[in-house]
Amino acid sequence: MSERIRATYQIETAYPLLEAAESMAGEQSSGTFVDVPGESEELRERHAGRVEDIVELDVTDEPTLSGTTPPDDEPAREYTRAEVTLSFPVENIGVDLPNLRTMVAGNLFELRHLSGIRLKDLELPASYASEFPAPQFGIEGTRELVDVYDRPIIGTIVKPSVGLSPDDTADLVDDLVDAGLDFIKDDELIANPPYSRVEERVEAVMGAIHRHKDRTGKEVMYACNITGDVETMLELHDVVKDAGGNCVMVSINDVGISGLLALRKEADVPIHAHRNGWGALSRHPLLGFDYAAFQKFWRLAGVDHMHVNGLRNKFCESDASVIRSARICQTPIASEDDVVMPVFSSGQWAGQAPETYEALGNADLMYLAGGGILGHPDGPEAGVKHLKQGWEAAMAGVPLEEYAEDHEELRRAIDHYGPVGSGR
Amino acid sequence: MSERIRATYQIETAYPLLEAAESMAGEQSSGTFVDVPGESEELRERHAGRVEDIVELDVTDEPTLSGTTPPDDEPAREYTRAEVTLSFPVENIGVDLPNLRTMVAGNLFELRHLSGIRLKDLELPASYASEFPAPQFGIEGTRELVDVYDRPIIGTIVKPSVGLSPDDTADLVDDLVDAGLDFIKDDELIANPPYSRVEERVEAVMGAIHRHKDRTGKEVMYACNITGDVETMLELHDVVKDAGGNCVMVSINDVGISGLLALRKEADVPIHAHRNGWGALSRHPLLGFDYAAFQKFWRLAGVDHMHVNGLRNKFCESDASVIRSARICQTPIASEDDVVMPVFSSGQWAGQAPETYEALGNADLMYLAGGGILGHPDGPEAGVKHLKQGWEAAMAGVPLEEYAEDHEELRRAIDHYGPVGSGR
Numbered sequence: 001m002s003e004r005i006r007a008t009y010q011i012e013t014a015y016p017l018l019e020a021a022e023s024m025a026g027e028q029s030s031g032t033f034v035d036v037p038g039e040s041e042e043l044r045e046r047h048a049g050r051v052e053d054i055v056e057l058d059v060t061d062e063p064t065l066s067g068t069t070p071p072d073d074e075p076a077r078e079y080t081r082a083e084v085t086l087s088f089p090v091e092n093i094g095v096d097l098p099n100l101r102t103m104v105a106g107n108l109f110e111l112r113h114l115s116g117i118r119l120k121d122l123e124l125p126a127s128y129a130s131e132f133p134a135p136q137f138g139i140e141g142t143r144e145l146v147d148v149y150d151r152p153i154i155g156t157i158v159k160p161s162v163g164l165s166p167d168d169t170a171d172l173v174d175d176l177v178d179a180g181l182d183f184i185k186d187d188e189l190i191a192n193p194p195y196s197r198v199e200e201r202v203e204a205v206m207g208a209i210h211r212h213k214d215r216t217g218k219e220v221m222y223a224c225n226i227t228g229d230v231e232t233m234l235e236l237h238d239v240v241k242d243a244g245g246n247c248v249m250v251s252i253n254d255v256g257i258s259g260l261l262a263l264r265k266e267a268d269v270p271i272h273a274h275r276n277g278w279g280a281l282s283r284h285p286l287l288g289f290d291y292a293a294f295q296k297f298w299r300l301a302g303v304d305h306m307h308v309n310g311l312r313n314k315f316c317e318s319d320a321s322v323i324r325s326a327r328i329c330q331t332p333i334a335s336e337d338d339v340v341m342p343v344f345s346s347g348q349w350a351g352q353a354p355e356t357y358e359a360l361g362n363a364d365l366m367y368l369a370g371g372g373i374l375g376h377p378d379g380p381e382a383g384v385k386h387l388k389q390g391w392e393a394a395m396a397g398v399p400l401e402e403y404a405e406d407h408e409e410l411r412r413a414i415d416h417y418g419p420v421g422s423g424r
Numbered sequence: 425m426s427e428r429i430r431a432t433y434q435i436e437t438a439y440p441l442l443e444a445a446e447s448m449a450g451e452q453s454s455g456t457f458v459d460v461p462g463e464s465e466e467l468r469e470r471h472a473g474r475v476e477d478i479v480e481l482d483v484t485d486e487p488t489l490s491g492t493t494p495p496d497d498e499p500a501r502e503y504t505r506a507e508v509t510l511s512f513p514v515e516n517i518g519v520d521l522p523n524l525r526t527m528v529a530g531n532l533f534e535l536r537h538l539s540g541i542r543l544k545d546l547e548l549p550a551s552y553a554s555e556f557p558a559p560q561f562g563i564e565g566t567r568e569l570v571d572v573y574d575r576p577i578i579g580t581i582v583k584p585s586v587g588l589s590p591d592d593t594a595d596l597v598d599d600l601v602d603a604g605l606d607f608i609k610d611d612e613l614i615a616n617p618p619y620s621r622v623e624e625r626v627e628a629v630m631g632a633i634h635r636h637k638d639r640t641g642k643e644v645m646y647a648c649n650i651t652g653d654v655e656t657m658l659e660l661h662d663v664v665k666d667a668g669g670n671c672v673m674v675s676i677n678d679v680g681i682s683g684l685l686a687l688r689k690e691a692d693v694p695i696h697a698h699r700n701g702w703g704a705l706s707r708h709p710l711l712g713f714d715y716a717a718f719q720k721f722w723r724l725a726g727v728d729h730m731h732v733n734g735l736r737n738k739f740c741e742s743d744a745s746v747i748r749s750a751r752i753c754q755t756p757i758a759s760e761d762d763v764v765m766p767v768f769s770s771g772q773w774a775g776q777a778p779e780t781y782e783a784l785g786n787a788d789l790m791y792l793a794g795g796g797i798l799g800h801p802d803g804p805e806a807g808v809k810h811l812k813q814g815w816e817a818a819m820a821g822v823p824l825e826e827y828a829e830d831h832e833e834l835r836r837a838i839d840h841y842g843p844v845g846s847g848r
Contacts (some may be wrong), residue, residue, distance in 0.1 A: 020481050028613065030584050043587035067740025091618055092586050098651050098678035099615045102700055106612060109703025109741040117703075142736070160454050162516050163467035184442050185479065188530060191523045194515055230654055230686040251530070254522035256680005262654040276526055279533025279541075280712045281704055283489050287711070288704045315534040316491025 002089035006052060006123040007104040007293075012081045012116030012286055014063065014070040017054050021084045023113045025049030028103055044155060047092055053085040064116030064286045079115050081286075088120035095131045097301055098257050109287065116286030120294045120409060121197060132300035133261065137270040139330070139341050139364050142304060145246055146151040146182045146221050151391050152367040153221075155183030157345070160372055162189050166196050170204035177212040177220045178390075179373065179380035186225035188251050188274045188371060200353065202243045208243060223249040223272035223305075230262045230349060240270055240403045252298050253277035264302030272343070273303035283316070291325040295340075305341040305366060310395020311356055313346035314424030323359040330364060341366050347423035348372050350400060350413055353419070367391070372424055377416050379410065386413035426513035427486035430476060430547040431528040431717075433463045436505045436540030436710055438487065438494040445508045447537045449473030452514060452527055470750075471516055477509040485793045487539030488710045503539050519555045519828050521725055522681050533711065539782055540710030553758035556724035557685065561694040563754070563763050563788050566728060569694065570645050575815050576791040577645075578808060579607030580767070583794055586613050590620050594628035601636040601644045603797065603804035604812075607790060608648035611699045612675050622650060622660045626667045629759045634668060647673040647696035647729075665692055676722050678700035688726030696767070707740070715749040723757060727792060729765040735780055736847030737770035747783040754788060765790050771797050771847035774814020774824060774837055779845070781818040787805075791815070796848055801840050804831065810837035 013020035029049035059078050093099040105119050129293035135141075144151050156176060158169055176184055183204075192198045197342040202224050213219045226248045233255070237248055249272040252260055264271065281288040295306055308325040309317045326342035342365045344356065349372035357363060369387060374381030386409040393403035393410070400420045404411035437444035453473035483502050517523040529543050559565075567573050580600060582593055600608055606630075616622045628649050637643045650672045652662035657679070661672055673696040676684055688695060703713040719730055732749040733741045750766035766789045768780065773796035782786060793811060800807030810833040817827035817834070824844045828835035841848040 008558070029586050043584060047587035048582075055453045065740075066709070067742065068705065070742070092613065093615070094617045096615065096617075096652055096656075098675060098683075099617075101678040102615075102651065102675045105704065106678075106700035107703070109701065109707055110733075110741065112738065113739045114740075160467060160471075163455050163471035171684070188526055189516065191520065191526075192521075193518045209661075213546070227526065228520055229682050231689070232520075233682065251522060254525040254530075254680075255682040256678075257683070258657065258679040259522075259654050259682025259686070260680070262683070262686065265655070276518070276530035277533065279531070280529065283491065284708045284711050285490070285535055285707050291563070309534075314536060315531070316489075316536045316538075317534065320489065379835055 002046070002091035002349040003125040003128060004050075004087040004089055005100070005104065005125070005128070006085055006087045006207065008085045008120045010081065010116065010118045010120055010286065010396060011084050011114050012060070012064050012079050012284065013114050013417040014068060014079050015113050017056060017080060017082050017084070018051065020053055020113045021086065021113060024084065024108055025051055025086050027085070027107055027111060029092065037117065042303070045088060048271060050087045052087050053083070055083040057081040057083060065115045067112065068115040069112045070275065081116065081387045083120070090125065090128050095128065095328060097132060097261065097297060101257065101297055105289070105375070115132055118286055118288055118290060119292045121202055121292040122296050126334045129300065133264045134334070134338040135268060135304045135340050136264070139339050141372050142270055142341050144327045148182050151395065152361070152363045153182045153183060154387050155181055155366055155368045156373050157185050157187055157368060157370050159187065161187035162193070164196060166200040166204040169196065169201055170208045173205045173208040173222070174395070177209055179189035180384040183223070183296045183368070184251055185220045185223035185272060185368070188225065188227070188276050191225045191227040192236060198221060198224060199239050200243050203238050207243055219246065221247050225249040227255055228250040230259050233259065233263050234266055237263065237267060237269070238400055245269065247272055249274055251276055257297055257301055260298065260301045260303065270304035271302060272305040273298055274308065275307045283352070291321070292328050295325070295328060296333060299338055299340055305343050308342045308344060310344040310346050310348045311352040314423070315346055326360055326365060330360070330362070343368060349417045349424045350410060351417060351420045351422055351424070353390040353394040354400060357391070363391065363395060372417065373424070376409070377412055381414065382409040385409040425468070426515035427549040427552060428511040428513055429524070429552070430509055430511045430551070432507060432509045432544045433532075434505065434540065434542045434544055434710065435508050435538050436484070436488050436503050437538050438492060438503050439537050441480060441504060441506050441508070445475040445510065446510065447535060448532055449475055449510050451531055451535060452510070453516065471513060473510050473512045475508070476511050476610045477494050479507040481505040482771065484519040489539045491536065492539040493536045494594060505540065507544070509584040514552050516551065519552065521556060521685065521721060523577055525681065525721055526795070529713070542710055542712055542714060543820055544714045545716040546581055546720050548757065550592055550758045553724065557688045557726035558758070558762040559723060559726055559728045560688070560691060560762050561728045561760060561767050566694055566765050571642070572606050572785070573818065575812065576787045576789045577606045577765070579605055579609060579790055579792045579813050580797050581609050581611055581792060581794050583611065583798070585611035588620065590624040593620065594632045596633040597629045597646070598802055601633055605644055605797070606809040607645045607647070607792070609647035609673055609696060609792070612649065612700050615651040616651045616656065616660060622648060623663050626664050627668050630667045630669055643670065645671045647671040651672040651675040651679055654683050657683065657687050658690055661687065661691060669693065671696055673698055675700055676727065681725055683720055684715065684722065684725045684727065694728035695723055695726060696729045697731065699731045715745070719749070720757060721750060723762055723764055727764060729767050732766045732768060734768040734770050734772045735776040738847070739770055750784055750789060754784075754786070767792060769793070773841045773848045774810050774848070775841060775844045777814040777818040778824060787815065787819060796841065799848070800833070801836055806833040806836065
């Protein structure tokens with residue numbers, strides 16, 4: 001008997017819960033609404049989706065999403081919300097990530113039985129999950145490359161997002177590496193545009209990084225955005241490598257799972273996953289994907305770093321959601337080796353370090369700040385120092401204000417960005 | 425001066441509309457919220473996103489999507505909806521489809537200024553749009569391959585969706601081709617699973633199709649689902665071709681834009697695009713994508729057929745939306761050659777033909793029926809005949825009931841599936 005993949009959903013429906021859940025299992029396996037020739041009992045038994053569990057949550061008067069057709073075409077009186085777990089045989093798809101997503105998500109979002117439908121999580125048999133590429137570097141491998149073990153990897157994003165020539169970018173990076181950063185990334189809005197071809201940009205930027213390494217022994221990681229078609233990504237990956245580059249970045253939703261798999265296959269450096277577009281898949285609570293489900297596809301495909309926003313970020317995500325996402329990145333799927341670095345960014349300064357550390361219980365993360373470094377009143381070097389000091393304090397359990405008493409950069413940052421506990 | 429890409433959004437915001445629109449343009453170009461060194465006026469001038477137009481729509485008391493932070497952190501009193509058009513310089517990305525999507529969509533869905541954000545449409549300079557691959561076959565090329573010019577291409581989907589062996593599939597196809605179909609496709613839930621490898625399935629299915637061709641001269645098109653990683657898709661494409669196959673199908677959202685581009689580059693047969701997963705991107709009216717915007721990425725990437733659902737379908741999409749989508753598929757982006765076949769399916773029988781034809785004004789479409797063929801009381805051949813008769817009547821402007829007077833298969837179908845104007 002084939003092992004089974006379990007998928008958990010939150011749904012809302014005007015139908016009896018079992019009927020709605022069975023329509024989901026049917027749509028994603030036997031897949032038709034009427035009995036058709038050839039669909040024998042034996043095939044059903046072997047391949048059908050199965051309703052494993054239904055937990056009723058609450059009831060509402062109005063359908064959350066429109067387009068649902070209540071039973072018997074009469075206006076429904078109530079819509080029940082529930083958590084539904086389905087299972088599907090592994091054999092229905094084999095070891096195949098794009099088709100895994102087709103099976104557990106696919107047409108479900110359009111089912112007329114449902115006025116709310118969100119994929120919350122996926123549970124894969126370990127033997128099955130372990131057949132996917134998974135991260136090549138993950139948390140440990142990334143730490144080794146940057147030689148930072150006992151605190152977050154501190155980084156920044158090259159700004160402005162668009163318009164800088166390769167030489168201007170390298171000039172900025174020259175200053176940033178001198179400031180003591182571990183990690184620098186491109187913005188997602190600059191990949192390989194005519195005004196800054198990766199070939200020239202990575203050459204210029206790695207020049208700055210290597211000169212800094214010659215002076216200090218420290219090699220900063222640079223996530224060069226190579227988002228593009230597959231041929232371009234593979235070419236640019238090699239260009240990055242030839243320039244001594246040590247990381248590539250990809251906008252995962254815009255490249256897609258198959259493109260990412262093609263890159264992972266050839267990649268010799270960590271893949272920094274930018275999740276822009278994620279809001280379209282997640283922002284409505286009864287539609288799309290929870291991060292727990294979403295990130296699994298990309299981790300199995302082999303990314304090494306996943307963005308999670310940050311506490312008191314400038315976007316619309318709550319702190320609770322950010323922390324939940326970061327914990328998920330640090331939770332094994334099939335083995336300890338498939339955990340990935342959660343990447344905190346957006347509005348970050350030292351002010352969020354204590355709560356971030358307290359909530360996560362570890363410092364296995366990347367902590368990116370833009371204005372939190374460049375906007376420090378005493379310049380970028382003080383900006384980086386204040387972040388490191390903030391994390392030292394957080395990890396030692398010392399209140400920031402107290403630690404700031406004899407750490408000037410932190411004190412100045414609190415005056416400038418503070419109070420502690422706010423975003424910037 | 426660089427040409428500009430225009431993107432139109434529907435938004436909802438508690439902020440003054442201009443401020444909200446400028447935050448969108450800023451986020452997707454200069455991309456930071458504070459002034460940072462190096463961002464000179466000249467760079468802004470050349471690369472900044474621009475607010476082109478704002479049309480206020482209506483006002484609501486409650487935010488539609490949560491997570492928005494009203495101005496000054498006070499509870500907002502009202503949320504204004506508006507259509508906003510932004511423009512971005514082509515130079516910011518170059519000819520690059522994944523990065524085009526990053527730029528016009530990307531982080532926008534998470535902007536805290538917005539309690540609703542949907543990308544409605546994209547307007548690309550023709551010279552720019554014409555640099556993308558675009559469909560290789562489109563409407564005309566597909567018609568030539570199936571040798572059907574004066575009516576819809578009539579097709580079906582092999583069911584059950586999962587479990588059939590290659591030989592069982594071929595047996596079904598044997599019957600289906602004899603029924604007089606033009607087109608047969610795999611379900612999206614069967615790609616290359618262990619129990620039905622494409623290599624064996626396409627060999628068996630094309631055997632049936634070629635035997636039928638030897639008898640009748642007619643070659644039925646078979647869209648073989650090769651969804652998978654890039655290497656697999658390219659291999660399977662060649663397997664399909666070597667078996668004399670004439671079409672491949674891909675679950676576009678699960679493969680992604682870069683994967684699709686890689687396939688398009690090597691493809692010698694039409695690419696049938698299955699849009700499953702589309703509901704997650706579209707079902708909430710103030711989040712995600714309108715079909716007008718969504719389909720442009722895939723058509724520019726080079727698909728030939730795009731699913732649009734059908735009138736009175738079994739999913740949650742309205743008839744108006746279906747027709748709008750089909751018209752969009754038939755509307756050129758950069759040239760007459762980049763139009764694609766809209767694929768009607770789900771709950772279709774002859775009963776929807778008159779309205780479909782009337783609404784579209786042409787028969788340049790694929791019309792797929794499952795139960796509408798296999799469920800015909802006199803069998804699949806009568807099922808196919810009734811569909812053709814239904815379309816003859818529709819295109820001649822003769823009411824179905826009248827045409828059925830001397831067309832037995834149509835009459836029997838109306839008795840079975842009817843009344844006319846209903847779905848099945």
